[in-house]
Amino acid sequence: MSEPTPVILIDDDVQLLKATAQTIELAGFGVSRFSKASQALAVLDAGFGGVVVSDIRMPDIDGLELFERIRRLDPDLPVILMTGHGDIPMAVAAIRNGVYDFIAKPFATDQLVQSLRRAAEKRRLVLENRALRVAAETAHDDLPLIGQTPAMERLRRTLRQIADTDIDVLVTGETGSGKEVVATLLHRWSRRAKCNFVALNCGSLPETLIESELFGHEAGAFTGAQKKRIGRIEHSSGGTLFLDEIESMPPSVQVRMLRVLEAREVTPLGINAPRPVDLRVIAAAKVDLGDPAERGSFREDLYYRLNVVTVSIPPLRERSDDVPLLFGYFASRAGRRFNREPPALSAAVSRHLATHSWPGNVRELSHFAERFVLGLEGDAKAVTADDNAGGLSLPERVERYEAEIIREALSANDGDARRTIEMLGIPRKTFYDKLQRHGIERVAFEPAKGS
Incomplete structure (x- = not known):
């Protein structure tokens, strides 16, 4: 109390x-x-x-x-x-x-x-x-893991201990919890910082492209390969390779990736002789790869090869005392970005920060802070929904609650339709029907260009 x-x-x-x-x-x-x-x-x-x-x-x-x-x-x-x-x-x-x-x-x-x-x-x-x-x-941009709770202090301490080693790291955490931030810090705090930090989201590329993206190819290796391409793995040599959503990696690519991790060499498409790479891999997953039920088609041997050190990021709801601190940082950053002075915190917004569960984690909080600075009406409705619900019928309350959940999911996924539909667990047509019914503009949740 x-x-x-x-x-x-x-x-x-x-x-x-x-x-x-x-x-x-x-x-x-x-x-x-x-x-x-x-x-x-x-x-x-x-x-x-x-x-x-x-x-x-x-x-x-x-x-x-x-x-x-x-x-x-x-x-x-x-x-x-x-x-x-x-x-x-x-x-x-x-x-x-x-x-x-x-x-x-x-x-x-x-x-x-x-x-x-x-x-x-x-x-x-x-x-x-x-x-x-x-x-x-x-709070500065070079210290993005903001938080004073014991969980965040332990996380920063762990990252400092392992940053300047060459061991591969598996980062786990919910969507929007900051897995790429952790990977970036591990690179920045290591002696590899002078070389490339190369990030690839394994779930964002079709299976036909991911192999070429990772391993590269020689000119003429396949139809349409007009020029030689250095793959992400080779481009990260001397630096850090970050593989986000690695659970989405196709099985055929997993076999080749296992070989790269074991031999520290890469064979681009179209050549026979492998090339050595000075590699450090940081992989991130939003599911528990140690659980066979959640791992699905992900190779067990690849999981154990990646799982030298595991870093778990706590969800925001488990460190609620950090929410005001994070919100202050994001609101100030948004104020500089939009050239606006962040408004004073109202009682309604303060109550929302304290009671909301933040299913989209830090990403959702960051987007909320941006819309707070802009004074958008949509957030005012979301924040005060509980206060104003007294005069609404049950169907009206359900409709309002559904709209808020959709906004939260869009915010957590940067407006990405595929990931939002996956989070909500509804058919694609149903998703777009609900957007139209609630008057929600998906593009409003996409990051601003250049941000």
Whole structure:
């Protein structure tokens, strides 16, 4: 459970101080009591995560002077002032100067509690926006594995340990979790960084082309081969070869790939003599290749040859504490890309970040941050769907939920129709019928050109 929001309560009337503190504690807040403003100022700093409630008429430092000192410390720290002697002009002047609320004694318990809850929510959003700005300023493109959870710290530590070795690595993780980011870092942090990082998605090329792409060919090796082509394997010699979605590699190519891994040599189509290659392979899979049921037609011997070291990337839902940090980084990056200042985080967006399961992982969060910066209405509907569902019928709620799931799947797959259909598990015609019914533009989820 999260810690209760702290409240600093100041009143020189000891009995009233005790009674007010009990009221605030019963409402679920954590209260620190002080009979002098100077005592409270000694423990306050700009990082205080709660609300200050103070009487006005006090010796030494009164409530208005206390507010001025707090405003110099942190102008966004909410202060609620109480008085039994204040009049309307004093209240108006205090509010104009930035006091969050002004409550005249005697006051109803609910009045104070409701004011505290509103002030606490405002303070939470202020600190969250500050944290996002700090995250954006301190997270750089050369450190893309952002996260402070133990799982991410372990992952970075593991990558540092194995980066400068020549062992082959198998990276596992759900779609959008950052497998290519891990492969890129392993290359960048190794002595191979001065040579090529060559990436190939095994599921994006037809079987007729993947063999030529990987192994290369000589001129005249087959019909249409007019010029010599250096394959991806040979092009990565001295550097790193990244094979994404390796579970999609055709069986015939798997046989040749096994030979390359064992002998560290490649034989392009059209020649007989193999060529040696200085090779390091990083393969990525979105299924558990160690499980025969999930492995399917993927060769067991190739799996064991690749599985020298396995690196598993945790899904975003298992490290939810990293979501605000990542969102701040992506929003700042999107702001620079679109030449827009990212808007302040609203309560609805903050709630969405905290409660959404992020099935598309980091990729989905990145796209959400981009649309947040652009202020697109589609995201506003998705974020507030739960808030606005009260007046909808059951069929209308189901329709809205279905549309949100489709948007999430498109976001997770960069708008790629084939991968989205595969994730949703529906026929192609059904997919396009649903896009039309919900008014969803698939191309809106594709990455911008040049990004």
